[in-house]
Amino acid sequence: MKLKYKGKTKDVYEREDGNYVLQFKDDVTGEDGVFDPGANTVGLSMEGAGKAGLRLTTFFFEKLQEKNIPTHYIDANMDKQTMTVKPASVFGEGLEVICRYRAVGSFLRRYGKYAEEGQPLDGFIEMTLKDDERGDPPISKEALVMLRILTEKEYDTLKQLTKQISDIVKEELLKKNIELYDIKLEFGRSSDGDIILIDEISGGNMRAYKNGEPVQPLELERLVLEA
Amino acid sequence: MKLKYKGKTKDVYEREDGNYVLQFKDDVTGEDGVFDPGANTVGLSMEGAGKAGLRLTTFFFEKLQEKNIPTHYIDANMDKQTMTVKPASVFGEGLEVICRYRAVGSFLRRYGKYAEEGQPLDGFIEMTLKDDERGDPPISKEALVMLRILTEKEYDTLKQLTKQISDIVKEELLKKNIELYDIKLEFGRSSDGDIILIDEISGGNMRAYKNGEPVQPLELERLVLEA
Numbered sequence: 001m002k003l004k005y006k007g008k009t010k011d012v013y014e015r016e017d018g019n020y021v022l023q024f025k026d027d028v029t030g031e032d033g034v035f036d037p038g039a040n041t042v043g044l045s046m047e048g049a050g051k052a053g054l055r056l057t058t059f060f061f062e063k064l065q066e067k068n069i070p071t072h073y074i075d076a077n078m079d080k081q082t083m084t085v086k087p088a089s090v091f092g093e094g095l096e097v098i099c100r101y102r103a104v105g106s107f108l109r110r111y112g113k114y115a116e117e118g119q120p121l122d123g124f125i126e127m128t129l130k131d132d133e134r135g136d137p138p139i140s141k142e143a144l145v146m147l148r149i150l151t152e153k154e155y156d157t158l159k160q161l162t163k164q165i166s167d168i169v170k171e172e173l174l175k176k177n178i179e180l181y182d183i184k185l186e187f188g189r190s191s192d193g194d195i196i197l198i199d200e201i202s203g204g205n206m207r208a209y210k211n212g213e214p215v216q217p218l219e220l221e222r223l224v225l226e227a
Numbered sequence: 228m229k230l231k232y233k234g235k236t237k238d239v240y241e242r243e244d245g246n247y248v249l250q251f252k253d254d255v256t257g258e259d260g261v262f263d264p265g266a267n268t269v270g271l272s273m274e275g276a277g278k279a280g281l282r283l284t285t286f287f288f289e290k291l292q293e294k295n296i297p298t299h300y301i302d303a304n305m306d307k308q309t310m311t312v313k314p315a316s317v318f319g320e321g322l323e324v325i326c327r328y329r330a331v332g333s334f335l336r337r338y339g340k341y342a343e344e345g346q347p348l349d350g351f352i353e354m355t356l357k358d359d360e361r362g363d364p365p366i367s368k369e370a371l372v373m374l375r376i377l378t379e380k381e382y383d384t385l386k387q388l389t390k391q392i393s394d395i396v397k398e399e400l401l402k403k404n405i406e407l408y409d410i411k412l413e414f415g416r417s418s419d420g421d422i423i424l425i426d427e428i429s430g431g432n433m434r435a436y437k438n439g440e441p442v443q444p445l446e447l448e449r450l451v452l453e454a
Contacts, residue, residue, distance in 0.1 A: 093340060110364040113320060113356065114374040124373055129340065137337040140367040146351055147341040 008042050009053070009204055015084070019074060022083045024050035024057075028204050028217055035216060037184060037205050038105045040132045050081045052221035053202035057083065059225060060169060060201040069165060071197040072188065088188030088198050092149035094130030095186070097158050099123055099166035102181040104207060110138070118181075123166060125159050157195050158187055169201060173208055176223050178215055181207040235269050236280070236431055242311070246301060249310045251277035251284075255431050255444055262443060264411060264432050265332045267359045277308045279448035280429035284310065286452060287396060287428040296392060298424040299415065315415030315425050319376035321357030322366075322413070324385050326350055326393035329408040331434060337365070345408075350393060352386050384422050385414055396428060400435055403450050405442055408434040 001013040001021060011023040027050075030036040030043020054076055061073035072085040100107055101123060103115040115121075127144065128136045144150040150158070162185055170180040183206035186199040199205070203217025215223065228240040228248060238250040254277075257263040257270020281303055288300035299312040327334055328350060330342040342348075354371065355363045371377040377385070389412055397407040410433035413426040426432070430444025442450065 110361060111356070111366070111370065111374060112361065113358050114376065121373070124369070126367065126370065129338070131340050134337060134339065138365065138367070139338065140353065140365070141369075142351070143338065143353065146348070147338060149341065 008040075009050075010200070018087055020072075020085050020087055022085060022200075024054040024081045024083070024200075026050045035214075036105075037182075037207055038136075040136060046218055048218055049204070051078065052218050053200060053204050054078065054081055054083060055225060056202040056221045057200040060172070061197075063168065063172070064165060064197065067168065069161065069168075069197065070190070070194055072190070083200075085198070086190060086196070088190050088196055090186070090188050090198070091154070092129065092147070095144075095149065096128050096130060096136070097125060097162045097185045097187065098128065098182060099125050099162050099185070100182045101166075101170065101179075104181050106136075106138075107182075123163055125162055127155075127158070154195065161187065161195065161197070165197060165201075169206070172224065176226075177210060178220070178223060179209045181209055183207075236277075237427070245314060247299075247312050247314055249312060249427075251281040251308045251310070251427075253277045262441075263332075264409075264434055265363075267363060273445055275445055276431070278305065279445050280427060280431050281305065281308055281310060282452060283429040283448045284427040287399070288424075290395065290399070291392060291424065294395065296388065296395075296424065297417070297421055299417070310427075312425070313417060313423070315417050315423055317413070317415050317425070318381070319356065319374070322371075322376065323355045323357060323363070324352060324389045324412045324414065325355065325409060326352050326389050326412070327409045328393075328397065328406075331408050333363075333365075334409075350390055352389055354382075354385070381422065388414065388422065388424065392424060392428075396433070399451065403453075404437060405447070405450060406436045408436055410434075 001015055004014045005012040008029055009025055009027050013021040015021055026047055027042045027045050028035055029039040031039050033044045058076040061071050064071050072088050074084040076083045100121040103119040103121055108117055126138055128138050141155045145152055166183050173180050187195055188198040190196045203220035208215040208220055228242055231241050232239040235256055236252055236254050240248040242248055253274055254269045254272050255262055256266040258266050260271045285303040288298050291298050299315050301311040303310045327348045330346040330348055335344055353365055355365050368382045372379055393410050396410060400407050414422055415425040417423045430447035435442040435447055
C-alpha cells in the first residue's frame with residue numbers, strides 16, 4: 001500500500017486493486033486542547049478517538065447503505081483502525097457541505113447580527129471550500145458554478161443528499177436523547193461519475209448536545225453504539 | 228433638518244417634508260492612507276473628495292433616471308455638497324450588492340485558490356452584510372431568505388438591477404478608456420414598496436483602472452466628467 005496523503009485526522013493509502021484505505025488517527029480538530037469540528041488545526045489527541053471515529057463511521061455508513069444512499073464505504077477493520085473505500089475525486093480541491101440545525105460556530109460568527117446563539121435553523125445547508133490558508137471560506141451556488149467547482153445540478157444533488165443524510169444522523173442521535181446541532185459532510189465523484197458520500201461520519205465532524213452540554217467525540221460513540 | 232446618522236463618508240439629515248439630505252464628506256474608505264472601496268474604515272481624507280463624489284453620483288443617478296431605473300435621487304446642491312433623496316428602508320441592517328468584472332479585493336482573498344488576480348468575472352454578483360464587527364460577511368441567497376433579510380423575489384430583483392446598473396457604469400467609464408473592475412451598490416425599499424438604488428455611485432464605491440493602474444476617486448470624477 002502506498003501512502004497518498006497525510007490528513008489531520010486520517011492518513012490515506014492506495015491499494016493495488018485501486019481502492020483506498022483510510023487509517024483513522026487519535027487526533028481531532030480543535031484549538032488549544034478544545035474540540036471544534038469546524039477548526040482547521042489538530043487541537044488535541046485522545047486515546048481511542050481513531051477507533052471511536054471508525055466505529056461510528058461504520059455504523060452510519062452501513063445504515064446509509066441500507067437506505068441506498070451511495071457512499072465510498074467497502075468495509076472496515078477495527079483492529080487495524082482502517083476503512084477500505086472506493087476511489088472518488090473531490091470537487092475542486094475539496095468542498096465541505098454543512099447542515100445546520102442550530103446557529104452555532106462559523107454561522108454565528110458570520111451572521112450573529114441576525115441570529116441568536118442556538119437558534120433552530122431547520123437543516124440549513126451551506127458549503128465551504130477546504131482551504132486552510134483562507135480559513136475555509138463559505139461559497140454560494142453562483143460562485144461554485146462560476147468557478148467551475150460544481151455544476152448547478154451537482155449543487156442541487158449535494159444539497160438534497162446532505163439533507164437526507166443529516167436527517168438520518170439526527171434521527172439516530174435522537175434515539176439516545178442527543179441533539180445534532182450541525183454536521184459537515186464531504187462528497188466525491190465515483191469512477192462511474194456518481195456523487196457519493198466520502199470521508200467519515202463521526203463525533204469529529206459534528207456538534208452534538210445532550211441535556212444542553214456538548215458531547216465529546218469519544219463519548220458520542222459510546223452513547224450512540226451502547227445497547 | 229435633523230441629523231439622523233453620521234456615516235464614514237456621508238452624514239444623513241431628515242428634512243421636515245420627509246425626504247433626506249446626504250452631506251458628502253471629504254473622507255474615503257481605506258486603510259493607512261490607501262484608498263480601498265471594500266474597506267470598513269476611513270483610510271484618508273482628501274480635499275474635494277466629497278464634491279467629486281457628489282458630482283459623479285449626480286451624473287450617474289441622472290443617467291439611470293433617463294433609463295427609468297428607480298433611485299432615491301431627487302436633486303443635488305454642489306455648493307452645499309448635499310443631495311436630497313427620497314426616504315427608503317434598507318434590507319436588514321444594511322446589505323451591499325457587489326458586481327465584479329475582475330477578480331480582486333475580497334473575492335480574491337476568499338477564492339484565490341480558484342481564481343487568478345485580475346481574471347475576468349463577467350459581472351459576477353454577490354452580496355455582503357454591512358457589519359463592521361464581523362468584517363462584512365458574504366451571504367448566499369439561501370441564507371438571506373432564511374434569515375428573512377430578503378425574499379427570493381427581492382434577491383432576484385436586486386441581482387438583475389445590479390447587473391443593469393453596473394453595466395451602465397462600466398459602459399460610461401469605457402468611453403474614457405477606464406475599465407471597471409468592481410462596484411458596490413446599495414438598495415432600499417421606497418415608501419411605495421419599490422426597490423430603489425440608494426447611497427451613491429462614485430469613485431468611493433468602485434475599483435476603476437486605466438492603462439493597468441488604479442484610478443483614484445478624485446481622478447475618476449475628473450476623467451469621467453471632463454468634456
